[in-house]
Amino acid sequence: MALIRLSSPHVYKANSTANVMRLVLIATLPGILAMTFFFGWGTLIQIALACTLALAFEAAVLKLRKRPPGFFLSDGSALVTAILLAVAIPPFSAWWVTATGIFFAIVIAKHLYGGLGNNPFNPAMVAYALLLVSFPVEMTRWTSPMTQHGGGWEIAGFIDTLQVIFGSVDAGFYDSFTGATPLDVLKHRGGLTTEELWRQSDVLTNGVGAWYAVSAAWFMGGIFLLSRKIFTWHTPLSMLVALFLTASAFYGFDPDNYVNPVVHLSVGATMLGAFFIATDPVTSATSNKGKMVFGALLGVLIYVIRTWGNYPDAVAFAVLLMNLCAPFIDQYTQPRTYGHNRANRGMKGKNQ
């Protein structure tokens, strides 16, 4: 009888990183469906492209790093990164935009820092920020939702979309299907008050409903993850509350120049960010208290960058900035351990 010695515990909960990632993938489904419905096949094509590339890059890097690819690929983290990036970039972006983004996310932002668990920044957001800075034109031409094309509501066909992404760009076609996002419009208002803008802009009057629906879909996915205890409520709630409060304060103070807080919550990447990006455990704060601080600061930052920054949407930059602060937040938000009067603050040597 060959018995062995091991450290306790000897039983484990049926739970694995791959499982966590799988649940996250499932939770993105409503959002993806909504986006496909409103913005056309582009989203799905981008996701397929991004996932394939992500797996390929990941496998290649793992080979180079002499790690068994099969084992690490199966954790699904590359897929999550790929999907998050794919839904963040405009559905009609050319294939090389996606490819560059995925390469950067997987190879540079993830593996050069030591792979899953060691990356200080959210890979998808690093890639997104890079793309935004490098290809500002492509990245801000978002597909118009359900464009009125030749009279009826319709979206671009599958083949057409493929052509746009992989082939020559027919400028006319491209233009007819793309436009600015609501946040873009709100930003480049040219002296109009919010009220006037809202009435004049086609994007706002017709298109914003699609954005609301997509946000609602992401929200549903988030609630699903919350119910499965994949993350705690701390980060998303504090982020949304902070964003709402900041926006309300400014809106209440000057409704003509500032945007309605409800709009802030429901357009752009707010919901996606709150539930799928800010909650990325690897790069956010770790204790419950820390997560609240992380989320709140993130919400404020998003508002600040959206309102006064150069780029229309701010989730990526805000998340990256907060990633930077996460270790610091961790130092100062350690929980109070059982039997201690107060929590430790900072690193060794302080307050001891």
Place this chain on the structure above:
Amino acid sequence: MSKVFSFHGGIHPPGNKKRSTRAPIGKAPLPKTLMIPMQQHIGGPADPIVKVGDTVLKGQLIAEPISRISASIHAPTSGKVVDIAAYPIPHASGLSEECIVIEADGEDRWIEHQGLGDYTRLKRVDLIEHIRGCGIAGMGGAGFPTDVKLHLSEDHIVNTLIINAAECEPYITADDMLMRERAHEVLGGIEIIAHLLRPSHVLIGIEDNKPNAIHALESVLKHTELNIDMVVVPTKYPSGGERQLIKLLTDIEVPSGRIPADIGIVCQNVGTTAAIYRAVHFGEPLISRIVTVTGDAVLHPRNLETLIGTPFSTLLEACDLRPGALSKLVMGGPMMGVTVENDQIPVIKTTNCLIAATAQEMPEAPPAQACIRCGMCEQACPAELLPQQLYWFAKGREFDKAKHHNLFDCIECGACAYVCPSSIPLVQYYRYAKSEIRTEQRDQQKADHARLRFEARQARLEREAAEKEARRKARAEEAAKAQQQKTAAKDDTSVEQASAATAEPDLKQLKTAAAVARTKLKKAQKAYDEAAASNADNLAELEAALNDARSKANEAEKALTAGAPAATEGGDDNLKQLKVAAAVARTKLKKAQDALKNAEEKGLDGVDKLRTTVATLEQKANEAQQAFEQAGKATTPAVPEEKPAEVDIKALKQQVSIMRTKLKKAESALEGCEDETEKARLQVEADELKQRFEQATAEFDKAEQVLIERAANSGIDLKQLRIDAAMARAAVTKGERSLSKAESDDERSQIEQDLVAARAKAEELNLTLSQYE
């Protein structure tokens, strides 16, 4: 009913408890042999008071506690002590410790014992002493000797007694069954503890998954006058952890690094209360306990009343083990228990459960992945730690930071590792970090201690050197004064002196001359040594000076020796003088040899010269010795002959050992040498040394032979003989060692020859020794 509070975290692993509660508590079969470890609890081990071959009765004390935190151990059955040695014990390390092995005679005869009757009439100290004498130790976790806890009311105000009946670990039902079947014993034990500690109220914490036990306890609690509250807590692991249970029942946290008694609470396990009851009412020491034997690999899981020392295999057989199905044997629960490699490991006082698990039941942990900082561990941690940070620090060997993050508040409950999606063996990391930190602390203490001792010694040596120096100075001054006086006296009585000088053929003068010459020689020698050590250029010059001084000294000494026999009065003085001379010559010789050794080691140029010096000095030493011996014979023929011989043999011995060291060094140098020519040179040197060594050995042997003969004639110096024998033995071992190191065949055969000779000598000496002894 008291209110139930809650603690942070916790998990809900599958209980798996039902299967072992179907059958009532049975009795484990009596094994043929029982192995009783001397360390069954934290604190000091017990010290056996029986010998191999003793017959013991059931309940007889077989080992005594050696420190305050330690417990007595009693024989679990009657039989014979067949061994006291190290055997594997139930410990995570799988190491062995001292055990008393008893072969059961099958009669299970009790030693005479009886209860205390009305214990309330006894003094409390005596009652506690009785409980200590029964070897009661905590039967839940670490096995803390119970008497220590019972003394707590003396220096703490104890207002709450908590009886831990939570039994939160999956699988284990020993306490559950105990409460179901022996609730009155539990209550009796609680009454005794309450009598000793006088708490204002007693709380029994029990998880709500034991309705039968709750019912049984409730029915006996009706009959007590004590203020006992039974608190049913929701099932959640680890509510049975002492600190967690205290938080659950009282909402008070035990401060970190303190004990519950510091906040007026004492915890006892239900099992312990029953043991106390039996000890006080029947005088039975703790020699058996209830063990849950369960797991998918046994057909009939159940609880068994088991004698301490019963091997696990006996229990497994009693519950019908399916040997093929067994893949892991866990002592304790699945969350905190330890796996054992060997089913001969015995049950000890803290063994509450034995899980024979199949591979499906406790599958191998999947390979660990990277921590994704998901925070699930933090949500589960009952100590409110940040397990992921602790893991990070432990892995990076940043133990200081881990400590700062309160690593030592981790109770190793395993909740974090249970929930971790990356299957990281978190608890092992913490245990690893903890033991590293503890070892470091131990080492640091040891190092500090060693530093103190080293510094103390250093100070002492300095002081001694200073004292010596002071003494030397004082002597020199005195001598100078005497000299002055003498010269003054000389002037006055020069005539007298002159006449005296004719009568006494200027022996004194000769002596002084010799002394001066010697001092000069010494100085020259010293200068030469120094120069040799620093490899100075003027070595040759110094050498010449040295030789000069030496010859002068020789002359002076010769003159002295020549003059000495003539002097009739100064004979004794002379002899002494000669003796000193011989000793000095020997010391010089030794010094020169040392220098030679030094030089050889460093490979200095002057080696050959030094070697000749050594040779001459050797000769001189021998001469001096001879002169001394002659003088000794001439003047005092009555002096026993052993003495010089003994001196001689010592010197010889020294020489032999020196030669041996030198030879060894040369050989090792030879081994380490790579350059061919250098090697050849070294070889020559080594051969020469070997020759000299042999010579020295031969000389030594001869001298020794003489000595032995003489000893045989004139009463034997046994001690000397013994030492010689030891030396010879050492020579043999040394030879053997160098043989194993030898590389070439030549060398080996050479050494073998030497070895044979050395062996023969050793044998011979041993023989002689045995003759005399």
Place this chain on the structure above:
Amino acid sequence: MSTVLTAVIVLFLLAAVFGIVLGYASVRFKVEGNPIVDQIDAILPQTQCGQCGYPGCRPYAEAIAGGDAINKCPPGGQSTIDALADLLDVEAVPLDAEHGEEKPRSVAYIREDECIGCTKCIQACPVDAILGAAKQMHTVITSECTGCDLCVEPCPVDCIDMIPIETTPNTWKWPEPPSPMQLIATDRGRGEAAAEAH
């Protein structure tokens, strides 16, 4: 012109003020750190074996403070080197094999019936861990012995052995779990790792 003058004066005044503040701070908040030699000495294992080439740990500490290499102490091994590297903020280097290699800790044991009472080992022991008198049997106080080896060589009858300290369940250390990089870290692997560790 006057602007330039104002700027210069302001700058000068600022410099003066900061200078005073800094000067005051450096006096007022001076850290009485213990000298570096003490800190180094605190890290060295105090075996006092002299394998580093110095007659004891303290002299070596002084030598390190004077710029000697930090990798000459075999009893301390890599952990001491790491600690020293950390303290002195230099690169941690592997142990210099010239001075010996890291061995398990041991204590000296005198086979007492063979001891001839020559006191040579007493003189060699750097921490006075040997008890005895001339022509009397000697013995080692195990708890004081640092395992430095120095008493073995001088013994003329070779009756001193260095016995490695055995691990007991009390001093046993949990092994470090295999790193997640070793993927074959199955149960069995972990068990074996645990078994190897003693």
